[in-house]
Amino acid sequence: MSPPVAGSRLRETPEARVLRFLEEERPELAGAFREALGGARRAVMRRLLESALREDLCGLHSRLRLDGELASVSLPAERLVFGVKTVRAFRRFEVGEVWLVAGEAARPAGSATELISALREAGEASLAWDGLERELSNAAANLALARAYAGQVGERLRERAAGLGAGDSLELAALEELPAGLFFERLGAEGHNLHPSAKTKLGMEPRAVLRHSPELDGEAPLRFVAVHRDRLRSASVSGEGFEEVLGARLPGVRERAAAELAEAGLRAEDYALVPVHPWQYERVLPEVYAGEVARQEVVPVRGVCVPARATASFRTVVPEGARLAVKVAVSSQMTSTVRSISPQTALNAPEITRILREIMAREPDLARTFVPVSELAGVHFAGDTGEKRRSLSAVLREGVDSHLEPGDLPVAGCALYAESPVTGKTVLAELVEAHACATGSASLQEAAVSFVGEYAGIAVPGFLTLMSVYGVGLEGHLQNCVPVFRQGRPAKLLFRDWGGARIHAGRLERSGIEANLAPGSLTLADSVGEMRRKVLYTVFQNHLGEVVLQASKGFGVPERELWREVRRACEEVFQILASRPGSAPNTLSDRRVLYAPEIPHKALTRMRLDPGKGDIYVSVPNPLCKAGQQEKRGGS
Known part of the structure; x- marks a missing residue:
């Protein structure tokens, strides 16, 4: 049962402002917002805890004690105890219920505010804990609003799908009278797949959030x-x-x-x-x-x-x-x-x-x-x-539709892990099922493996070629990519938004291309490592990591099998590039880093706590390394 949300407890909080706005101007959403609040608070808290574990914030991972599916960490004033459903690639925890234990007394933690209160005792006092708490309180309110709205719009979309004879979101999107791809651009109720502040919109009043947000x-x-x-x-x-x-x-x-x-x-x-x-x-x-x-x-x-x-x-x-x-x-x-x-x-x-x-x-x-x-x-x-x-x-x-052919279905990458309003499955699960029908796969598990292999086949060659040959590190996270499907099969990848790209001028110039960028451009990387990290994090962790996770979770395929498919795609590219005149040194060094036992992970929560330091990276276990070891031991 969700905790009460009325009265003085909400006064002057982001939740109170949203609720007041809804009661005054959108009363049909107010009840659903109240019901969604408890779950939204806990979801943001779990994202914070999972991020802190990946980054070893406050030594959480270093001091972790794991007993079956229950984990605990001793903090200065109390113990943090939580359920662990699984730990996936790149040290990506999926946690369950969270408790704070002092002596014999245990209480469930229900919000990021409670978790931050415990963590700040174990962290550096100079870190921006208050700012992080403010961001996550805002994120929880906006997540509850998005979930409340998604519940209501989902009913309308299911009715529309039934009327049109659409069996899933893929068929519904193809029948909707919307600009190309816009149907899927607007499915992301949960926001960024890794960032605890996924739904934060500081400084924006609830009316504007509701009026302008794509998921609303x-x-x-x-x-x-x-x-x-x-x-x-x-x-x-x-x-x-x-x-x-x-x-x-x-x-x-x-x-x-x-x-x-x-x-x-x-x-x-x-x-x-x-x-x-x-x-x-x-x-x-x-x-x-x-x-x-x-x-x-x-x-x-x-x-x-x-x-x-x-x-x-x-x-x-x-x-x-x-x-x-x-x-x-x-x-x-x-x-x-x-x-x-x-x-x-x-x-x-x-x-x-x-x-x-x-x-x-x-x-x-x-x-x-x-x-x-x-x-x-x-x-x-x-x-x-x-x-x-x-x-x-x-x-x-350019509009996405500038690059589409009849029968193409563009799906914003960030919609792949979104819940389909028609079936309740993820969009990626619907794509795998369509892939199984198109290819005649013997099972959905087989289709999931094939799907990941084909997906990597349209994504990996471009990102690796631009990185190794030309020194262009694209910010290939899910929001910047629009995979295009035909009957559930990956056909091509559209990539957009150059703002976060990193270019190593030396590599680019050696390819015979010059970059005439504006003075003071962060786009010009100081080192190959900086350019390379952009690809290693956004493409392999944020993007392909999510594709692998959803395929594994949705169809019961071990992640290691799916990472072998990704590594195969990488190997095909590296073999081609290594044979090009002058490309072998870059290819060999990039390959060595991509397959290293550990890989740099962008520490999103540390960066919010210490915003003056810019990009901060930590090391996490690399599934591509293990995928190679498994292939050597057991073939395919």
């Missing part, structure tokens, strides 16, 4: 501001101005804005349009750019609005009727980062597109199954502070 069927109608051309910096693949690229894909917007400027007595030719997220337009621009608005350097365009829908990344929206995605600044912290857009990200977007297009032109075989979704143009405000430069910025990207 959010809409984000694009607003626009006219910015004096002297105060803008932009770049594009075509060499045109940002506004020209925008206008070609959103017809009529420039003309309507020009008419409004003329009515205000302003010369339209002195200004260029920048798209803005509606929340940013309403809540951030009036405060951050008050002086610029007063001087008419920044002019909000009141009469132009383009209907658009949120995608999995929240700040990237898809305008209605356009084969375009628009990434816009949102000054709210989501997971670890305030989701504004740096000047370097905006200006580098078309340059990285140019680099990737040149690489793909050299790799025609690869280009058939590994497809960059090009970023066409970027723009940012040329302000005198970092906040002003980051808060009014945007990137224009």
Whole structure:
């Protein structure tokens, strides 16, 4: 039974604010939100504990005592006791109930706040425990809201599926009248698969969370501001101005804005349009750019609005009727980062597109199954502070549908572990079942192994080739990837969003390609190791690790069998690359690191507790190493 959530206990908490908003404006969700709160609190607490164990935070893993399915750790004031369902690859625990034991008294822990209270006694006092607690309280409230909404929308989708004769979410998505892939972009009620702060949206009021979040069927109608051309910096693949690229894909917007400027007595030719997220337009621009608005350097365009829908990344929206995605600044912290857009990200977007297009032109075989979704143009405000430069910025990207053929089903990677509203299974489980039908597999277990092998076959070659040959470490986590399926079989992988990529200039230049990136770009890696870590974490742990986990969990296949399929895909790539003139040294060193007994894991919770240190990595056991040892001992 969930603990009570009414009264003074909720006063001034994120949960209280959400509940008050729902009772006043969306009463049909209030009851479901109350029911979801206890489970959401515990889910966030378990994610925190699982992350702390992976990272050995406060020595939790080093001091862990495991007795069957029960684990305990002695802390300064009490003992932490919890159930362990299993421990998967990369030291990924799945924990059950959690208790705090002092002497003979034991009490169940029901929230991240209670767990943090125990952990901070064992950790460094200087760490940002209060900040982490604030983030996770916000995350729990938003997770409860997402679960409450998912329960209600799930009923509607099941009714719709029955009416259309759709047996699962794959069939329903194919029949829905939504832009390509958007159905799956909006299934992620649980958020990031590894981050404890998966649902955090600091600074954003409940009304905006409900209005704009993809998992809440959010809409984000694009607003626009006219910015004096002297105060803008932009770049594009075509060499045109940002506004020209925008206008070609959103017809009529420039003309309507020009008419409004003329009515205000302003010369339209002195200004260029920048798209803005509606929340940013309403809540951030009036405060951050008050002086610029007063001087008419920044002019909000009141009469132009383009209907658009949120995608999995929240700040990237898809305008209605356009084969375009628009990434816009949102000054709210989501997971670890305030989701504004740096000047370097905006200006580098078309340059990285140019680099990737040149690489793909050299790799025609690869280009058939590994497809960059090009970023066409970027723009940012040329302000005198970092906040002003980051808060009014945007990137224009191709729409996913630009790369689809009839019969293709694009599935946002972060939807693979989402629950299907039609069957209650994961989307990945539905794909494996479709794969079994398409291939005539003797069993679902056999289909799961085959599916993982084929999936690795469309993902691994691109990521490894770009890393080893060209020094490009793509941020290939699930949200940035859109696998495309035909009858449940992986056909190709679309990858998007260059903001988190890391490029080693030495490797790239030795391939004969130069990178002309903006000064101060984090994209330029200081070392091969930094570039390589980006791939090892995002591709093999966040992305393929989740695919393997879900296939293993859903169909009872031992993870080691599935990691052998991933390693086979890697070996095929390494053998091809090692035979290329000049590629052997990079290939051998990358192979050695990829198959090492331990692999670097991005310590997401440590980074929240010590935000001034930037990226922090710890070592975790590497299943690809064991997969190779098993093959040597027992063949396949």
